[in-house]
Amino acid sequence: MTNASVPAAAQVAEQPAKITPNGNAVVATRYEIDKLTALCALLTEHPVVFPAAIGRPVLPLAIGILDALKPLLRPEATAAQLKDALRTYSMSLAYLLAQSRSGSWRHDLAGVPVAPVSEEHRSSAWDRFTALRARRNQLRQARRSKIEPAAIGGQAKGGTEASSEVVKPAMAGAR
Structure with a gap:
């Protein structure tokens, strides 16, 4: 794990939300990095599962990741703030697209794949992605x-x- 703040290099240039050439990975944009900056400011460490720079892969999170993040919470931050910040990140277009990809896996804090995304969650993420993009x-x-x-x-x-x-x-x- 690295420092709690996202590196300044992540703020340099924004790439449009896109899927990498191999068609599997969805990469972070400035929007996701901004949301993660707010989330990681609540934590004592920056979990590896979160992209640290624009263009890095966005990974679906393991179910129950909120409970895994709570021990990393700074003393001055609340669990409600953490939950809100995590919700904001997980409702980003790139995160929803990453979760809706066929064959995608959920990852723990270390970035290790732990379980495939269920078809129900994949379908739900795609529905939210298309609705949010249309809005x-x-x-x-x-x-x-x-x-x-x-x-x-x-x-x-x-x-x-x-x-x-x-x-x-x-x-x-x-x-």
């Missing part, structure tokens, strides 16, 4: 449709000082 795509499209009219309106006025005043509030509201 995020809807939100992304909604944000784009709110931003585009403001940007077009500012360009239509020829880029004068008055038009920039109109665009800035619309852009600030979209954030």
